[in-house]
Amino acid sequence: MGFFFMTVFMFALAIPYHHWTKKDHRIGFLVMYSLTFFFANFGPNSTTFIVPAEIFPARLRSTCHGISSAAGKAGAIVGAFGFLYASQSKDASKRDAGYPAGIGMKNTLILLAVCNCLGIFFTLLVPESKGKSLEELSGENEEDEEAAEITAEQHATSSRTVPV
Numbered sequence: 001m002g003f004f005f006m007t008v009f010m011f012a013l014a015i016p017y018h019h020w021t022k023k024d025h026r027i028g029f030l031v032m033y034s035l036t037f038f039f040a041n042f043g044p045n046s047t048t049f050i051v052p053a054e055i056f057p058a059r060l061r062s063t064c065h066g067i068s069s070a071a072g073k074a075g076a077i078v079g080a081f082g083f084l085y086a087s088q089s090k091d092a093s094k095r096d097a098g099y100p101a102g103i104g105m106k107n108t109l110i111l112l113a114v115c116n117c118l119g120i121f122f123t124l125l126v127p128e129s130k131g132k133s134l135e136e137l138s139g140e141n142e143e144d145e146e147a148a149e150i151t152a153e154q155h156a157t158s159s160r161t162v163p164v
Contacts, residue, residue: 002043003119009036010116014109044119047126048072055127083108 013020013032020029048069056064088102089095095102102108 002039002041002045003116003123005039005042006036006044007113007116007120009033009039010109010113014106014113017106017109044123047123051126083112086111 009032013029013036019025020032049065052065052068053061056068085099086102087105087108088099089104090101092101103111
């Protein structure tokens with residue numbers, strides 16, 4: 001739901017971008033942009049620490065959680081600097097000093113909306129735990145269960161009797 005509403009609000013900002021640049025509509029732009037951040041924290045941001053704790057195997061969980069956390073931080077850095085450079089105007093007179101030409105704010109917001117839309121589809125690929133333990137999800141207990149079944153079969157087929 002978070003990615004969905006982020007997509008909606010980004011498109012709502014991007015498509016009529018010229019409307020939002022007028023002085024009378026700046027508060028509306030701020031409210032709409034704030035709502036995108038609310039839904040970012042409402043959904044995708046909270047899953048960055050919940051999902052890794054659920055899907056990684058127990059014996060590798062801390063290492064994998066650290067790697068995924070570092071990847072998330074690196075993605076945030078790339079996104080922040082990427083937005084800064086991409087949002088620069090093609091017109092040199094409207095561009096911040098020292099920055100190369102970008103694709104413009106409107107196109108950058110459309111690009112962000114498309115990325116949010118992709119986030120919806122990638123979220124659907126995340127495995128759901130459905131009440132199973134972490135060991136059941138990772139298949140860690142399968143080796144132990146197979147060994148127990150073999151031992152039970154050996155005891156059942158044995159002709160030896162054990163005194164009571």
